[in-house]
Amino acid sequence: MIIKTFLQDKSSFNPIVTGITLLLVVLLVIFTLLLPEQFQAILDIAKAGIFKNFSWFYIVICSIFLFFLIFTALSDFGNIKLGADEETPEFGFLSWMAMLFAAGMGVGLMFFGVAEPLSHFNSTISIGSPEQKTQQALLHTAFHWGIHAWAVYGVISLALAYFGFRYKLPLALRSCFYPLLKDKIHGKMGDTIDIMALVATLFGIITTLGFGSAQLGSGLVEMGWVSENSFTLQIVVIVTVMSLAVGSAISGVGKGVKILSETNLILAICLLLFVLFTGPTLYLLGAFSDNIGIYFSNLVNLSFKTYIYEPQNTEWFNGWTVLYWAWWCSWAPFVGLFIARISKGRSIREFVFGVLAIPTIFSILWFTVFGNSAVWLDTHVANGALSALTGSPEILLFRFLDYLPLSTVTSFAALLSIALFFITSADSGIYVLNNIASRDKSLASPAWQTIMWGVLMSVVAITLLASGGIGTLQTVTLITALPFALLMFIMCVSLFLALNADKKYFSSSFTESSATWTGEKWRERLNAMLNQKDEQATLAFLKTTALPAMSELRQELVNKYGLNVDVDTLFDEEEPAIEFIIHQNSVRDFKYGIRSVRREYIESLVQDEHLPHIQSNESYQPLTYFFDGRTGYEVHYMTHNELISDILKHYERYLSLMGDVGQQIMAHDETHLAE
Known part of the structure; x- marks a missing residue:
């Protein structure tokens, strides 16, 4: 009773949503600490069960999200505004594109920009001559980071923006189910939706923290500032970055965070241009065009491919594609809320093609510059030295930069960019967690809640890293994302019903019975x-x-x-x-x-x-x-x-x-x- 009164008077928390989520997280930490071997065995069984029984589901559901968005944009629904009919976009088109461009960046691109193409190049998924293997490696990398990932984000962001700005409902996930649940979104059904979203988002962000801490630790080693990327160093990195993120969130210096984000975007683009012009430039420009063509020409085939006829590639498929699709689903509330907030006043057609096309093209450009360069250097200069490090992906970016001029400067720039992405992602993640857990989305969250989320994410990330490293983080994300992916499908149904009603409502003229009125x-x-x-x-x-x-x-x-x-x-x-x-x-x-x-x-x-x-x-x-x-x-x-x-x-x-x-x-x- 005391706790309930405290949460009611001293926080913005929904006691049921927050309480059940914290209970699940605490149980996870306890099992990990007290029964590490048994807990790992349970995770392995759950992971194997999902790979065996639900890998097809992840593939089909993400393709459904993509085709739903394309259908929505090309149909009459595409003319509907995310807001009132007379509303104009809050941001200019170029500014909006720049923010989408920034949203396509993150710790993930920095971590996998070199590592993933090299990994695919040396796996069973790529066969033939070195050139053919390179093409296939970049195809699968682009597929993982391309239009499907943004379709997952787009479904949630479109639903949030539509119901928030068109229906004038709170900018919250439960609002997206209004056509199906009506006023029940304010009750237990809405709480259940928020719990599922909160758990999925929490572990999606924690997984990213794991990747970021590992790569930051490797960067510090490569710069010669520390001698070893130990577990202790990763703990220090997580605590330091999370402290900075919490401080930023508490201070509310939105302008400062915006400046940091824009600075980071410029820094990342400068790094990309440096690699482009100091690497095999003509080769990369040709490869970029080729990668775009190969990607889109194979899009339908890959969208539904489960490798049921290629058992030799099943392990690769589960370890890469299925895990990625789960990761995108867990990150969808986080990225979706950001995209929704900046998209007020745009038509659905403009929104869909902006969200799908701009980040996808940039992702292909990023992986072309870093991935194609890495494979070219590995086969022409390094004699396989980079491929030998694919088992330690957090090191690869810095070892790759060693083969280009000014490696000390570029490694420092990469390290700084990763740190800024890390901080801004954690800062934004705390905001989203507070939003989902709030009983009233208009309430300001007190400082202690921000600290609580920072401590919670740090403790869980450190605990799971100690238990089994990044693989354990990915497994937990895979498990928690499964029910949320199903929830997203129901969200599509709800959104379709709302759009259909919207079209009928705004296309309706006066009733037939009023035609003769005087x-x-x-x-x-x-x-x-x-x-x-x-x-x-x-x-x-x-x-x-x-x-x-x-x-x-x-x-x-x-x-x-x-x-x-x-x-x-x-x-x-x-x-x-x-x-x-x-x-x-x-x-x-x-x-x-x-x-x-x-x-x-x-x-x-x-x-x-x-x-x-x-x-x-x-x-x-x-x-x-x-x-x-x-x-x-x-x-x-x-x-x-x-x-x-x-x-x-x-x-x-x-x-x-x-x-x-x-x-x-x-x-x-x-x-x-x-x-």
Whole structure:
């Protein structure tokens, strides 16, 4: 009780979300410390089980995310704004591109820029001549860091931006499920979503901390500042970097962090250009063009490839592609929230192609410059010395730079860039963790929460590194990302439903029943609008307005024009109705029906005092329906004569189409054939 009161008064935490997440993390740390061998055995079993039973799921689900985004962008949904229709983008296009460009950078690119292409070059996945092996190595590297990774990020960022800026809901993951859960997003269902997101994000960031600490330690060794990249050194690196990140987060110096991020981006680009112009420049420029073409020409094939017909590559597939897909899923809330926050006012089409194309092209450029250069130097200069270090990927970037001019300067620049990426990633990660764990996204998080997340991530990262190194971190990420990937698929369904409703809402004109309105009966119509109809009121409309109107029109058509007309009353049905039918011999009968249809309202609308016409959770409305299956509309505003006019309007349409396309649509149905 004391803890609950403390969390309520002294924090922004949602007690359930934070409590369950902390319990899971504490149990993980306890098992790791007290039962390291048994815990590692459990992780190995879980990892083997996922590789055996769910590797296909990771591949298929990430491809679904990609094709969902492309479909959304190319369809009519692409015109929808992330915000109000008249809203303009918060950031200019070039600034927005620069921030996306920055989001595509990180500890991962620095860590794997040299290591991954070399690893693939020396694995079973690459066969043939050295040139063919290089091409395949860069193809698979680009596939891992390309459009699929950004599709994972894009799904979450699009949903967050759409529901946050269009629906005006909190910029939170639970808001993305509003079409499916409605007000339940504020209850236990929303808490469950946040717990899954919090756990996945936490371990995704911790895994990145593991990579960053290992590479920073190696950089310090290469610079000659320390003698050995020991576990103790990695602990010092993690504690130091996390302390700086926590200090930055507490101080709230957003401008300073922005300057650091922009400086780091410039530093990384300068490093890339230096490698490009001091390495085999012409070869790299040609390789960049070739890598783009090979990547996109093989994209569909790789998107669904599970290597079921290539068992010799299954281990490689699980150890690289599946782990990457899990890593992207765990990082999706983190990167997605950042992208969502900077994308207000953009159309969905602009957003999707910006998020997918810009970072993908830059990633291919990065791996071309560093990866192709590394393979070229390894085969032409180093005589395999770089390939021999693929088992220690954290060293490779610095050993690679040793083969280029000014290696001391470039190694220091790389070390500084990694440190800045490390700090800004941890800083942003703390913000996202506070956001997900918050009971109210508008609340400012107190300083002690920031310190808590910093200490928690440091302790878990150090504990798991001590247990089994980076492999253990990756295994935990693989496990926690699996349920979250399924949650993301449900998010796609929710987003599709919302976009479909959005399109219908904004493309809808005035209702058919209001077309004949004049100012003559405005009080009566206002009274009808602001009084919710129950079942008895709707039945009364059918009996006292609709039935007499249809009967009068039937009498006119029968007595004066000799038509065969019936008015059928179906008051004993589940949905009571009245049908006006003009029988035909050669084509389908004309039918104009009105039925009583039940509609439901969510509780928040019932309780809204500014919506006096909604008094209960259910309402009944008289809706039209027609012989040809067209969508009907409400008619409870219509008077006796207006209803007759509406029926004649549809009958005139029926007659006018009979000599045109209606000959096929209004052909004999099964009832006529039976006769």
